[in-house]
Amino acid sequence: MPNSFLIAAEISQRAIMGLVQDSVPSLNSRRAYGGAITSFLEWYNLVGRPSLSKAMVQNYKVHLQARGLAPSSINQHLSAIRKLAAEAADNGYLDSTIASGISKIKGEKQAGVRAGNWLSKEQAQALLHAPHLSTLKGLRDRAILAVMLGAGLRRSEVAALTFENIAQRDARWVIVDLVGKGNRVRSVPIPSWTKQAIDEWADRAHLSSAHVFRSIHKGNYITGDSMTAQAIRDVVKEYGDALGLGIAAHDLRRTFAKLAHKGGAGLDQIQLSLGHASIKTTERYLGVQQNLHDAPCDHLGLNMG
Numbered sequence: 630m631p632n633s634f635l636i637a638a639e640i641s642q643r644a645i646m647g648l649v650q651d652s653v654p655s656l657n658s659r660r661a662y663g664g665a666i667t668s669f670l671e672w673y674n675l676v677g678r679p680s681l682s683k684a685m686v687q688n689y690k691v692h693l694q695a696r697g698l699a700p701s702s703i704n705q706h707l708s709a710i711r712k713l714a715a716e717a718a719d720n721g722y723l724d725s726t727i728a729s730g731i732s733k734i735k736g737e738k739q740a741g742v743r744a745g746n747w748l749s750k751e752q753a754q755a756l757l758h759a760p761h762l763s764t765l766k767g768l769r770d771r772a773i774l775a776v777m778l779g780a781g782l783r784r785s786e787v788a789a790l791t792f793e794n795i796a797q798r799d800a801r802w803v804i805v806d807l808v809g810k811g812n813r814v815r816s817v818p819i820p821s822w823t824k825q826a827i828d829e830w831a832d833r834a835h836l837s838s839a840h841v842f843r844s845i846h847k848g849n850y851i852t853g854d855s856m857t858a859q860a861i862r863d864v865v866k867e868y869g870d871a872l873g874l875g876i877a878a879h880d881l882r883r884t885f886a887k888l889a890h891k892g893g894a895g896l897d898q899i900q901l902s903l904g905h906a907s908i909k910t911t912e913r914y915l916g917v918q919q920n921l922h923d924a925p926c927d928h929l930g931l932n933m934g
Contacts, residue, residue: 649713665709681723683730686710690734700737707736747884752874753778756881759868765833766845770864772830773842777865777878779823780804781885781903784861784878790841795819795827809904817902883914890915 649662672692679685689710693703711732718728748756757774760767776787786809796805802824804817827841834843834851844853844860862878869876882903889899900911 649709649716661705662709662712665706666713668706669710669713681714681717681731682727683734686714686731686734694737704736707734746876746880747887748874748876748880750888752872753881753884753888755872756868756874759872762829765849765851768826768830768833769842769845770868772826773861773864774868774881775823775826776819776841777861777881778885779820780817781882781889782807782817783809783858783882784865785858787842787861788840788856788858792831792836792838792841795824795841807904811906813904813906815901815904817904886911886915 649666669689672689673679676688686707690703690707693706698706711734714723714728714731717723718725757771757778760771760774762768762771773787776782776790777784782790782804786807789808790804794804794807796803798805798816802819802821804819806814807817808814831837831841836843840855842856842861843851844856846852865876865878865881886899886903889902890896896908896911896915899915900908903911903914905911905914
């Protein structure tokens with residue numbers, strides 16, 4: 630058993646990528662792991678292609694720290710390398726003892742919870758009004774922003790959204806049977822203004838089935854039958870930059886959660902709309918902390934009289 634399948638050059642870099650990326654179901658995870666493994670291999674080649682070992686990966690961790698990466702980024706890189714070692718061992722390219730040692734390398738401690746970025750109500754409203762509605766692209770982009778702000782969908786979920794997903798339930802419009810992260814299926818209620826934005830785009834584009842959002846040529850005509858998650862990200866960036874907001878696509882999902890919570894929506898309902906596996910995830914997402922001065926029990930209206 631070789632102590633490093635990389636030094637022995639038994640498989641190509643593409644195959645190394647495949648070992649890791651094929652082992653995770655999420656497109657976002659495959660993309661993140663792919664970038665992390667690429668960075669690792671670049672460093673690995675620069676330092677002379679040493680044998681893959683726990684000590685070598687720890688040296689790489691020191692390298693990442695020296696680059697000034699945030700703890701979350703370092704941990705993502707280490708997670709990808711642990712996955713690489715585990716898959717290499719499972720496929721007979723690496724001794725399982727070495728893989729086990731690599732799996733025990735500790736990540737960076739993260740102080741507190743990352744607050745993230747979100748928009749105020751006024752900024753979110755300005756973003757919705759930013760697209761020019763005289764063009765097909767403007768109507769489409771407003772509908773994309775309306776879905777992200779009005780339903781809190783991930784950009785991959787927006788790209789995959791179909792007209793068949795949009796249906797009435799209990800006399801209101803809902804995105805039903807939406808497959809999200811971890812293949813969890815959920816339904817997400819949408820406000821009337823989001824449905825209006827979708828309808829106005831669909832009417833102008835003469836669409837009623839399959840994917841809601843399509844690629845558009847600069848000549849203002851549809852050129853494809855869908856959009857990529859990257860293209861959804863570019864739409865958010867375009868209008869965010871124009872307004873000087875400096876936002877990413879995921880910030881609109883966080884904005885949905887923040888505005889809903891400020892408006893009085895319960896954490897459990899926000900969790901269901903976002904598709905979080907745990908209410909704890911939603912609490913961390915919102916930066917919510919338990920209030921011991923104004924607790925739920927203070928509002929029961931009961932007494933011992």
